[in-house]
Amino acid sequence: MTAVLDAPVCRPTRIRALAPVSGADIAVPVAGSAPLRYANLDYAASAPALTAVADQTAAALTEYASVHRGAGYLSQVTTARYEQARETVRAFVGGRADDTVVFTRNTTDSINLAASVTPGDVVVLDIEHHANLLPWARTGRARVVSSKATVDETIFALDAELAAAPAALLAVTAASNVTGEVLPIARLAGLAHRHGARILVDGAQLVPHRAVSIASFGIDYLVFSGHKLYAPFGAGVLVGRSDWLDAAEPYLAGGGASAAVGIDEIDWHTGAARHEAGSPNVLGVISIAAAAEALCDIGFERIGQHEEALVRRLDEGIDALGHVRPLRIFDDAYGRVGIAGFVVDGYSPRQVAEHLSTRHGIGVRDGKFCAHPLLAKLGHPDGAVRASFGVGTGSDDVDRLLDALAELAPTSR
Structure with a gap:
């Protein structure tokens, strides 16, 4: 299979890696x-773990304990670190002060959570990752729009679909996981809002590569995964407006989501806790916050x-x-x-x-x-x-x- 080249291949100046990652020398x-x-x-x-992320996650193991309900010192330390991670993530993606930050398993889990709380039809494109197709299809309320040859023509088609009948949400990818092509999120957010819809952005392939601002772009819900953000420890994020999240049934029924439980009556929490039942992936959450800080340090x-x-x-x-x-x-x-x-x-x-x-x-x-x-x-x-x-x-x-x-x-x- 070896090709014989007629002349040496001349290439531009060497480009070095920006930051060390785990396994770079294997x-x-x-x-x-x-x-x-x-x-x-x-x-x-x-993505491989940034060395800074791996180091912070390993260090957290020495003080690792349960979160939220423990009175012990290590539990208090871990709870503080877990909750601080929410604020780190909120700042990292330019979230609004009243946005809810829910930690999930991955982007797919985040979109399934969003699907469970969305009160109406959802408009999506046919170019989406399955994570942003199948959860909506399962609700029976997905309206799929065919993409066109250009972004402008595609936005025109979305405009027509949103104008044709009311929709609760426009759900779009920010960057294609197949080609890397980026969509104009602020423009799409404005389009959705003009038609009385909200916008959910699948940021799995954009957040690790470009700065994102929920508030500046007009995003209502943003989802992404730690394992694509140089924090491959099995956690994801949904950041967005609280009203739909607080009004919906808890995503999972269990401890942590419930404030008080009787045989015949349950009082559910509002806020992030409502959708974070069970023991969370504490180390995964810590790693996401560490990755956010490391990427901001790089710039x-x-x-x-x-x-x-x-x-x-x-x-x-x-x-x-x-x-x-x-x-x-x-x-x-x-x-x-x-x-x-x-x-x-x-x-x-x-x-x-x-x-x-x-x-x-x-x-x-x-x-x-x-x-x-x-x-x-x-x-x-x-x-x-x-x-x-x-x-x-x-x-x-x-x-x-x-x-x-x-x-x-x-x-x-």
């Missing part, structure tokens, strides 16, 4: 050579510049190859985060992913990325390949991917 076995440093290009599935302007340079390097390299075809939803996308979906002529997605892994020590994702309708819409119902990256990625990782893809050129077989 070596993995490859066919026909000594182990290679693992090139993790699968951040969109689960989203630096993060954006870093990822933009890597995206440009990857896009230019793919364009030069010719036999690798990038996926795009829109002709006028509002930029991209560090995600690139593509297919390779003559190879199945699994063949490409296995070649990258077994011969080059590169980790990518292949398949349909929990976005089956979108892959079918893009003309690839059998799936594609996705490379994704972030603050722990350098140009060496991107260059290794491009060199490995060059070996799959049709003339090399």
Whole structure:
């Protein structure tokens, strides 16, 4: 499979990783050579832990105890840390002072919670991750709008749907988990509000890459996952307006959600506790707060510049190859985060992913990325390949991917 290059490939100046992440120096076995440093290009599935996050989470273990109902010193310390995490997260995403911050298991869990409290129809696009399709479909109140060739045309279609009949909510992704394309969230929020609807934003693929402000953008509900935010310890977040959350039945029935329990009557809490029954994932919550602080320390302007340079390097390299075809939803996308979906002529997605892994020590994702309708819409119902990256990625990782893809050129077989 090895391609013979006629001349050396000249590439721009080397770009170094912005921040250390766990596992950055791990070596993995490859066919026909000594182990290679693992090139993790699968951040969109689960990002590695920032070293700062792993260190803070490990330190919290020494004072770990139950939260909210313990009188002991460690329980008090852990409760304070858990509740402070809410305020850290609220500030991180520019939440309003009266927003409720609910900790969940992941983005999917957060959207299922939102679906359980939404009092009416929900308008969604057909390009969504299953997490922002299936919970609404299960309610029987989802109205799915087909995306168009451009963002502007798609917004026009959403406008028409919201005008046609009342809806309680517009639920949209902020950045595609297949292509990385970003939607204009503030514009969509204004559209929803003009029609008397609220907006829920799936921020799973945007929050780790760009600054988000609930208040400034006009977002009513924002959901995201810790494991995509360099805090892979199994926790998620829903931040948003309290009235629907307080009016709905508790998401889970159990201890912590209840203020008083009798045989014939139950008094449920309001606020976050109403939907956080049972023992919470304390360490997961602490890790999310630690990640929020670490990313703010790095600075989203630096993060954006870093990822933009890597995206440009990857896009230019793919364009030069010719036999690798990038996926795009829109002709006028509002930029991209560090995600690139593509297919390779003559190879199945699994063949490409296995070649990258077994011969080059590169980790990518292949398949349909929990976005089956979108892959079918893009003309690839059998799936594609996705490379994704972030603050722990350098140009060496991107260059290794491009060199490995060059070996799959049709003339090399």
